[in-house]
Amino acid sequence: MLFDTHAHLNFAAFSKNRDKIIKNCQKNNVWLINVGINYETSRKAVEIAEESSQGIYAAIGLHPQEILEERFDFEKYKNLAISSKKVKAIGEIGLDYWHKPKTKSKLAEFKQKQKELLLQEIKLAHELNLPIIFHCRMAHDDLIELLTRPVLVRARTRTGLVPLTLNGVIHCFTGTWQQAQKFLALGFYLGFNGIIFKKIKGISFNEVIKKTPLSRILIETDCPFLTPPQEGDKRNEPIFVKHIVQKIAEIKNISFEKIAKVTTQNAKKLFHI
DSSP: EEEEEEEEETTTGGTHHHHHHHHHHHHTTEEEEEEOOSSSHHHHHHHHHHHOOSSSSEEEEEGGGGTOOOOHHHHHHHHHHHOOOOOOEEEEEEEEEOOOOOSSSHHHHHHHHHHHHHHHHHHHHHHTTTEEEEEESSHHHHHEEEESSHHEEEEETTEEEEOOOOOOEEOOOOOOOOOOOHHHHOOEEEOOGGGGGGGOOHHHHOHHHHOGGGGEEOOOOOTTTTTOOOGSSOOOOOHHHHHHHHHHHHTTTTHHHHHHHHHHHHHHHHOOO
16 A cells, blocks of 8 residues: 555646546555645545545645735635545645745745745644645745744643644655754654655755655655656656655665555554544
């Protein structure tokens, strides 16, 4: 069994053959979580999960780059989350500085709006006791700073201050080992997908994967994006997660079967499945 913890079969790219791909996943014993990036894709993820008997779940959230198109409605997302037991996470949410304004003042405003949105969505996850799927692109240090703020480290209750527990995964991890260590220290998992086959300046995926405990690794595809090179120009899909398992197995010098088993256990543990 393999567990793709980050898929987007809820996207329009799969509208013509979604049912066929889902049947192929079930045939090959590949479970998955469809992840929303706005309300409509979140709603679609829930719909797909509800229509499937087993192995398909949903995550709902507003992606940081989507705030230009949609205002976050806390109650609307909350109602969607509680409408189905198949909703297993809030995500993908986070920080994304890839496409950004050029002026200093607009850039500061852009980053602040993303951080304010993220804090609202973290509040939603905490209220619903759901793990978080974090999107983080060119913003790892800012995300670490935000996640270690006193307001998030502790929450006030009737009996006083208690630790505010946040569980989750840093999806499509592209940070350094030093940054990875900080996320691991906070209790998060690291998610790896087809991007580990690419070369990114200043990043050693081999080092990060080799040093990260297997017990803290999740596998994903981020389909329809980031197709592993083994599949050429094909559109990515959940069953291609096998290539991520094989690559991690080679880097860590551990069998494919063990990587598959432990990452599946990790996914079920984090998402309470």
